[in-house]
Amino acid sequence: xxxxxVPISAAAAGDFRIAGDLPVARxxxxxxxxxxxxxxxxxxxxxxxxxxxxRAVELGVTLIDTADAYGPEVAETLIGEALSPYPDELVVAxxxxxxxxxxxxxxxxxxxxxxxxxxxxxxxxxxMDRIDLYQLHRVDPHxxxxxxxxxxxxxxxxxxxxxxxxxxxxxxxxxxxxxxxxIVTVQxxxxxxxxxxxxxxxxxxxxxxxFIPWFPLATGGLTHPTGPLGAMAQRTGASPSQLALAWxxxxxxxxxxxxxxxxxxxxxxxxxAAELELSAGDVAILDGAA
Numbered sequence: 026x027x028x029x030x031v032p033i034s035a036a037a038a039g040d041f042r043i044a045g046d047l048p049v050a051r052x053x054x055x056x057x058x059x060x061x062x063x064x065x066x067x068x069x070x071x072x073x074x075x076x077x078x079x080r081a082v083e084l085g086v087t088l089i090d091t092a093d094a095y096g097p098e099v100a101e102t103l104i105g106e107a108l109s110p111y112p113d114e115l116v117v118a119x120x121x122x123x124x125x126x127x128x129x130x131x132x133x134x135x136x137x138x139x140x141x142x143x144x145x146x147x148x149x150x151x152x153m154d155r156i157d158l159y160q161l162h163r164v165d166p167h168x169x170x171x172x173x174x175x176x177x178x179x180x181x182x183x184x185x186x187x188x189x190x191x192x193x194x195x196x197x198x199x200x201x202x203x204x205x206x207x208i209v210t211v212q213x214x215x216x217x218x219x220x221x222x223x224x225x226x227x228x229x230x231x232x233x234x235x236f237i238p239w240f241p242l243a244t245g246g247l248t249h250p251t252g253p254l255g256a257m258a259q260r261t262g263a264s265p266s267q268l269a270l271a272w273x274x275x276x277x278x279x280x281x282x283x284x285x286x287x288x289x290x291x292x293x294x295x296x297x298a299a300e301l302e303l304s305a306g307d308v309a310i311l312d313g314a315a
Contacts, residue, residue: 034085038274038299041281043235044188044209047157049116051274052299053088054081054292055239055285060099065129068099073287075107080289082108082115084296090212090237090283092120092162093147094131101150109152118158118210118237119147120192122165122173135165137176144180160190160212164198171205178206190237196228210235210281217254217269217311218245230279241273241282242266253314263301270298272311 038052057064059074068074081089089108091100104117111117121143124132140161147156159180161173180186190210191202202208211229213222215238222238229236247254248265258265266284273282284295303311 033293033296033300035087035296035299036085039278041235041279043116043158044207045233047116047188048114049088049281050085050299051281052086052270052296053090053237053281053283054078054086055283056089056091056100056104057095057239058285058287059103060096063129064095064100065125066096066099068096068103069287071103073289074103077287077289077292078104078107080292082112084293086296087114088116088118088281088283090118090120091151092123092160093143093150094120094123094125094162097125098146098150101147105150105152111153116157117151117153118160118190119151119156120160120162120190120212121147122162122192133163133165133167135161135163135168135173137168137172140173140176141180144177144185148185155185155187157187158190158210159186159188160192160210162192164191164194170198170201174202174205181206190235192239194225196225199225199228199234208234210237212237212239214238214240215273215280216241216243217247217272217314218243226277226280230277234279235281236277236279237281237283238273239283241284242269244269247314253310257307257310261307263298264294266295267298267301268303268307268311270295271301271303272308274298275303275308276312 035050035052177189188209192212215222
């Protein structure tokens, strides 16, 4: 695809106002694939990564999701290099609460002192004075949730964070966190093949909380030519990935998919899903395909 001739925009997906005051195009971009395998180690091609980030903004993406653990520190650094100074409409959401072991292990750390240091490190790498959306990457089972959310609330009061989000939580954990501070987004694994967070999707929609599904393109065996997604792709001419994203966008108005890629061509293919309108019949087929 030519970067100068593709008339597409993430804005076609419509928008969502995070916390009522941060409007974003509902189809965003996730940076997890920019570092090495399993989001560990340096990027394979830093200039290409920066080019993909800039292309995402050119295509109307206004929500970019990242984390200090991606690399670690690699994705945030690339975003700061590629996009700072940031367009006014761009929301860069990052996460803290994981550290990486020497072999890339994901190690939860929700100690308040770690979260405070993590926020300051993210600000430095992203070249920001304030993070509009900061998400607790995982709830640390060894630290009271009140202490973890309390630390983020203090950072918000200091002006270093505007809004707080959560990642991989239950409805009960969300309710507990909301007793400490307003929670404006939740990021859980959710896709056509894995709908274990369906209750949370409904709960957040009822409360006006944004739901950011990670791993949104996972489709399992549904893409087999005889499967519902494979057959639909052959019939419509859309790719399975585009259909999976279109289903998410139509499933609930608070869903904000953040498909990630290190390829500009794949990025453009994903953004085309913003313009894809599934028929009621196709939605019903995919609703029943899990």
